Amino acid sequence: MACLQANEEAWQLLVVDLLRKQGTGLGVLAGIMAALTNAASPxxxxxxxxxxxxxxxxxxxxxxxxxxxxxxxH
Structure with a gap:
């Protein structure tokens, strides 16, 4: 997260796997505008x-x- 925040102007699209073997990618979603997932349950x-x-x-x-x-x- 620190690297992403320190270089905000260097990227326009971030792809994160939300469902990983260990943990989730949910921690990087703060401030993200859209999520694309194959697990779009309610x-x-x-x-x-x-x-x-x-x-x-x-x-x-x-x-x-x-x-x-x-x-x-966006």
Whole structure:
């Protein structure tokens, strides 16, 4: 997180695996605008929104919507 915060202007898109063997990627979601996940259950969506994610896209059904969101002025 310190590296990401120290270099905020150096990146525009961050891809994080939320479901890992050890722990989750939820700790880096604070301030992230959108999440793309293949585990978009209501519970997982709530876990993403809690730290500040604006919207959650389902990887299996909403990839085009996610790409459009990324291409927009976000």
């Amino acid at each position: 519970d997982n969506r709530a876990e993403c929104v809690r730290p500040g994610v604006d919207t959650v896209f389902d990887k299996a059904a909403q990839v085009n919507e996610f790409l459009a969101y990324c291409a927009a002025e």
